[in-house]
Amino acid sequence: MTLEKEPTILVIFGGMGDLTWRKLAPALYNLLVDHELPERFAIIGLDVKNDSLAEFRLRLKDGANRFCRCGGVDEENWNNISGNINFLSGDFADPAIYAALNERLKAYEKKWDSPANQVLYLATPPGIVETIVKRIGSARLADNEQHVRIVVEKPFGHDLASAVALNAVLTKVFDETQIYRIDHYLGKETVQNILAFRFANALFEPIWDRRYIDHVQITVAEQVGVEHRGEYYEHAGVLRDMIQNHLMQILCLIAMEPMVSFDANEIRNKKVDVLRAIRPTLEDQVQQLAVRGQYGAGRINGHKVPAYRAEPSVATDSPAETFAAIKLFVDNWRWQDVPFYLRTGKRLQKKLSEVMIQFRPVPHQSFPTTATMAWQPNHLIIYIQPEEGIVLQFQAKQPGSILHLSPVDMHFSYQETFKSRLPEAYETLLTDVMMGDATLFMRADQVEASWSALTPILNASENIISADFPNYLSGTWGPEAADILIAQDGRSWNHSTLEENEKK
Ligand code: BG6
Secondary structure (H helix, E strand, O other), X not given: OOOOOOOEEEEEEOOOOXXXXXXXXXXXXXXXXXXXXXXXXXXXXXXXXXXXXXXHHHHHHHHHHHHOOOOOOOHHHHHHHHOOEEEEEOOOOOHHHHHHHHHHHHHHHHHHOOOOEEEEXXXXXXHHHHXXXXXHHXXXXXXXXXXXXXXXXXOOOOOHHHHHHHHHHHHHHOOHHHEEXXXXXXXXXXXXXXXXXXXXXXXXXXXXXXXXXXXXXXXXXXXXXXXXXXXXXXXXXXXHHHHHHHHHHHHHHHHOOOOOOOOHHHHXXXXXXXXXXXXXXXXXXXXXXXXXXXXXXEEEOOEEEOOHHHOOOOOOOOOOOOEEEEEEOEOOOOOOOOOEEEEXXXXXXXXXXXXXXXXXXXXXXXXXXXXXXOOOOOEEEEEEEOOOEEEEEEEEEOOOOOOOEEEEEEEEEHHHHHOOOOXXXXXXXXXXXXXXXXXXXXXXXXXXXXXXXXXXXXXXXXXXXXXXXXXXXXXXXXXXXXXXXXXXXXXXXXXXXXXXXXXX
């Protein structure tokens, strides 16, 4: 079915910025090549930098060229869009730029002889968001609830209080249905597939609870350091940068109850239920339930890399964490007392995002002990990136006259099965905003519930002395305390990749 695409104008605040260059430009170009953009489509870039239209077009083209999954920009395709790329420069606090924007929007609608969907994308630093929203409100650019949408990037607030305040500013100008809070993890195919895996199959749901599941691990490990984002990271740290949003959202998809329909609000209601059921971590328990770390110098893929404290714009005695591991519980009938271990960090040994579900042991071991030396519990591993697939580990009898059981794997790989590269998260998310589908975006209450769940850990972290920082070497799996966190429960982190499992 071809969905009808209404005329659309994408307005990018922060048009010359890093996000536009690295993520939006390549995503838009891929959508163009795949004929996913509306026929009548225009981009209006806004930036405080005093650049020219030609420079803006070049910047977008360069971003598309470098980062698109299509392998480079084709001139003919580019020419199809380049004429509809516009640029306005000015101060975002100055009403003049909003008046100029309004004129440009109206001119397009006049030219197309049709109202257009207007997607106002805030690809700006968080500090300016409130000002932009207020100015949009004063310029009456948000009044058309049906056609105007705003996209707000993370970080969405710095803590619960600031998130509530930001939501208040946004909802004063926009209706909640117009607000699209992005968490790009939700746009990843492998993350979206969690719902399909759980609810489009009859096999897994009956065993998806505390009776059969021993624990869940959610890992997002990165090899990169903070790169050029030291200034932001000094204020954020990994708890705010990754756990509050990406890892919590994955947790919701794993733990939520089946939705009644695929309606955006129905799915989001089910996710909020999970966040609200997270057991409050008492501040005096934080030391037992959470570990923070910061990378020291080390080697990644054989290359020397500097310590976090030696990165640009980072204080030499910085207390910011670049690694965190936490243990959470979801207090409801399904999950009571099943630990969810969340772990993420920068400069770790491998890039690896995955969810591992470990099932309980069989209730009675009827095989002789000699047969079960290599026995392992069943595991289901959902590989999110860079490899994309699912592995189910179970026991099999090794061929031979002596009875030996050993774990074996069943594999599903996206690349092997679907033979094509998966769309980037931003392609999916941009398409959804243009179509007015908010399923993959966060609602105000979701963001607030997630901050609420994390608040005790954030508060306590601020008081936990980071005297032992840096406490892990770049190129390792993080601080020893993270291994202890899980080992004290008689468990261990999974580090195996899809490829390693395939080779076993
Ligand atoms: C961003 C974080 O949201 O996600 C970054 O701000 C992090 O610090 C990035 O590197 C990871 O995204 P991905 O898609 O590369 O896993």
